[in-house]
Amino acid sequence: MSDYISHDHEHDGIDRRGFLQCMAWAGTGLLWTISGGVLVSKTLAQVAKAGTPLPATDLSFLQISDSHIGFSKEANKDVTETFKIALDRINAMPTPPSFLIHTGDITQLSKPEEFDTFDEVLKSCRTKDVFYVPGEHDVLTDGGKFYRERYLKSVEAKGSGWYSFNKNGVHFIGLVNVVNLQAGGLGQLGDDQLEWLEADVKGLGTSTPIVVFAHIPLWAVYPEWGWGTSDSERALGYLKRFGSVTVLNGHIHQVLQKVEGNVTFHTAMSTAFPQPAPGTAPSPGPLNVPADKLRGMLGLTSVRYLQGKSSLAVVDSNLS
Amino acid sequence: MYTLIRNQTALIILAISLSFLTNFALGQAEKGASADVAKTNQIVIKDFHFTPQTVTVKAGEKITWINRDEEPHTVVSVEKQFKKSAALDTDQEFTITAGAPGTYTYFCSVHPKMTGTIIVEKS
Numbered sequence: 001m002s003d004y005i006s007h008d009h010e011h012d013g014i015d016r017r018g019f020l021q022c023m024a025w026a027g028t029g030l031l032w033t034i035s036g037g038v039l040v041s042k043t044l045a046q047v048a049k050a051g052t053p054l055p056a057t058d059l060s061f062l063q064i065s066d067s068h069i070g071f072s073k074e075a076n077k078d079v080t081e082t083f084k085i086a087l088d089r090i091n092a093m094p095t096p097p098s099f100l101i102h103t104g105d106i107t108q109l110s111k112p113e114e115f116d117t118f119d120e121v122l123k124s125c126r127t128k129d130v131f132y133v134p135g136e137h138d139v140l141t142d143g144g145k146f147y148r149e150r151y152l153k154s155v156e157a158k159g160s161g162w163y164s165f166n167k168n169g170v171h172f173i174g175l176v177n178v179v180n181l182q183a184g185g186l187g188q189l190g191d192d193q194l195e196w197l198e199a200d201v202k203g204l205g206t207s208t209p210i211v212v213f214a215h216i217p218l219w220a221v222y223p224e225w226g227w228g229t230s231d232s233e234r235a236l237g238y239l240k241r242f243g244s245v246t247v248l249n250g251h252i253h254q255v256l257q258k259v260e261g262n263v264t265f266h267t268a269m270s271t272a273f274p275q276p277a278p279g280t281a282p283s284p285g286p287l288n289v290p291a292d293k294l295r296g297m298l299g300l301t302s303v304r305y306l307q308g309k310s311s312l313a314v315v316d317s318n319l320s
Numbered sequence: 321m322y323t324l325i326r327n328q329t330a331l332i333i334l335a336i337s338l339s340f341l342t343n344f345a346l347g348q349a350e351k352g353a354s355a356d357v358a359k360t361n362q363i364v365i366k367d368f369h370f371t372p373q374t375v376t377v378k379a380g381e382k383i384t385w386i387n388r389d390e391e392p393h394t395v396v397s398v399e400k401q402f403k404k405s406a407a408l409d410t411d412q413e414f415t416i417t418a419g420a421p422g423t424y425t426y427f428c429s430v431h432p433k434m435t436g437t438i439i440v441e442k443s
Contacts, residue, residue: 140407224433
């Protein structure tokens with residue numbers, strides 16, 4: 001079975017077979033390579049066979065998401081343990097990632113003791129650099145003041161917590177779309193943040209690879225469940241001219257992928273509990289699965305940037 | 321140190337007001353049972369919906385939300401016309417007393433797709 005795109009009738013970078021394979025492999029480990037807007041997938045097994053060690057100049061980082069420390073319902077009674085297992089996986093990687101990105105919902109209820117537990121467990125991770133963006137569960141009590149003090153001070157975040165930084169020629173942008181939400185609406189970035197974004201990328205050359213990370217998806221995954229961001233189109237408008245844009249989100253506790261022009265959207269699994277596929281349940285609440293299936297639906301996402309190739313490879317792996 | 325003392329004071333005040341509220345609520349319930357005056361209107365939060373989505377109450381009546389989801393929700397007045405709830409975890413409740421007649425819209429600030437309406441009529 002091959003994993004390249006053989007038919008691309010919609011010119012959207014994915015054919016029917018590719019889509020079905022994507023669905024089959026999502027959650028079991030899949031490598032996506034983005035090259036000039038074309039999407040190619042390989043299974044983790046194939047990647048392992050290829051076995052090329054990462055050259056020192058290349059960059060690899062890891063996305064973890066939706067730890068929900070403090071959650072103890074049926075869907076996972078020990079989310080601290082599964083978070084630990086995710087960190088063990090990171091520690092076992094042959095090439096340790098340069099840094100981690102946590103795309104929100106560290107906690108279930110924004111309690112200081114939940115944040116403390118997270119920080120304590122995170123100490124076991126060999127990779128020490130972590131970049132954060134908040135989820136709605138992290139800003140329940142004080143609009144995110146506590147979160148910003150603890151996780152965004154070192155990056156000199158602006159406004160409700162947005163910031164950018166450069167690593168190995170890649171421009172990273174952390175956005176906040178979980179505060180000041182409007183009745184009836186979706187996730188929201190807001191004017192101040194959008195104006196900042198426009199100015200932030202203004203001076204960058206179009207060949208600069210861009211990685212955007214935010215909690216709620218920056219594409220309309222399923223607006224009926226609030227899985228989208230009302231003003232994301234405007235943000236993406238500022239990024240249109242770039243040759244490679246990778247958008248990493250959490251929030252929906254499952255791997256979903258979309259390619260639009262040079263932009264690849266990717267959502268990560270949670271380390272805590274799965275959520276139903278869009279529209280397959282009465283609500284997006286935690287999905288109860290048999291105990292032996294749970295770890296197969298939790299996981300993390302590894303991203304690799306090959307210098308000079310302007311391509312990013314996104315690999316999901318589960319905790320089973 | 322100042323913060324600590326202030327927090328302790330706040331806790332004591334909170335404890336006193338809570339016990340007062342409990343007594344008050346109990347008193348209301350007993351009175352209600354005999355004289356049928358303190359009607360409580362319940363709104364259940366389940367599957368990311370407020371049910372019923374629209375409730376009509378008389379001024380002075382109580383309205384209680386109870387969260388039956390495994391996800392925290394809030395109750396926030398769109399026009400900031402009544403105090404907002406804390407994040408309600410599973411089975412936690414939030415109660416307000418209906419004030420001046422009018423139409424009040426509210427939503428969950430965590431999941432803003434969730435909205436509801438309270439219509440308050442003259443008692």
